Amino acid sequence: MAQARRKDEKLRDVSRRMILERTARLLVRNGYGDTSLRDIAQACDMKAGSLYYHFDGKDALIEQVMTEGVRRVQARVRDALDQAADASPLDRVRLAMEVHLTTLHDKSDYASAHIRCFPHVPADIRQRLRSVREEYEAVWIDLLETARGAGLIAADVDLMTLRFALIGMMNWTLEWPRVAGTRPTDLADRFFRIAFEGASHPVPQIG
């Protein structure tokens, strides 16, 4: 009600979206176990029972937040990659890292809620979320295999390990206190520099 909405957008959808957003924020701060329906309702200026008009229950609501978390990152990364279809394979990897990190930190509580709560969510939800994750991981598998096909990744580097290393160092930045003041874009460059050039290798300045 505090939000402007397009003519063609149903009030029902606006409320749903607001609930999902507030839930995401609470999940990031307090985690799955310590986010109650009454907390969520209060953040939405509602009462707990009213949430059941929009969602089947706590777990259904949270599952949707976490599902959307992956989908949003995936959508943004795919869009960026589509608009840079002719870039070099390694530049596409760097771009994907930049968008992934930016979405995590600036754009969406959904994504960080997913990352922080995934380990502690009920097993049946976690099971379904795995499928959603795999779709996004397919993007990275494709990125890295393409780079290898172009001869840009050494033969003795296991692509799965490389993928987990990249995802790991990026997602773990959520544990830092405010990313130590580094902008996500700079962070992506530095991570890329380390993972692909190697911390031991000096990189000659171009020009």
Add this chain to the structure above:
Amino acid sequence: MAQARRKDEKLRDVSRRMILERTARLLVRNGYGDTSLRDIAQACDMKAGSLYYHFDGKDALIEQVMTEGVRRVQARVRDALDQAADASPLDRVRLAMEVHLTTLHDKSDYASAHIRCFPHVPADIRQRLRSVREEYEAVWIDLLETARGAGLIAADVDLMTLRFALIGMMNWTLEWPRVAGTRPTDLADRFFRIAFEGASHPVPQIG
């Protein structure tokens, strides 16, 4: 009671240790918010009220588990480094990675409990845990600065970013389903290979 104990070890300490261990396992599986004192007590063949003889309350118990989580990793890493005092700076980094990963996956639920629950633990506990973390991080800062001093890390690589990248890719392995069958030692080698030689650089075989 089900456990043999040394003559000089008080029963009190044995019980405390058992409670801490079972708590760590539950924390890893269920997280902070969904691990109740009755769950812990049941895992110890006790009743919830009895736990108060050993600990001041839930938060005190959990804080001690998580504190010990860092201390154990730190102790094992320091020991290994002391026994390899004359190794090259980069070999010492690789060794630290190996011990860190091994402890996380094979040796101790304390460490993984710490990593998984840290974001969702009450704020005052989290504050105190930060100091404990900083002590361990000092080990890594020293490792990397020494390597740089020996000219083994390129000048344009930010050491803080490198440290976060290493810690991040290692800690994130807890999110994989059983590390995908890779042994921690091999994992350490591959991570080291990527982060220091660079995924794009072919490494000439020695010999």
Add this chain to the structure above:
DNA sequence: CAAAAATTATAACAGTTGTTAGAATTATCG
């Protein structure tokens, strides 16, 4: 074995949790 100390169990407390049914309210539309 008996006395003292250490450890655990019992039972209850106040508060919180997810959930539900039905009443009350608000928005939509003829």
Add this chain to the structure above:
DNA sequence: CGATAATTCTAACAACTGTTATAATTTTTG
């Protein structure tokens, strides 16, 4: 406006939470 549909609130439920005081039990000691 009036009628209908779409939302929200109310109030309660059973189950669970951390915690406490006190009683029962076990272990250690003399």
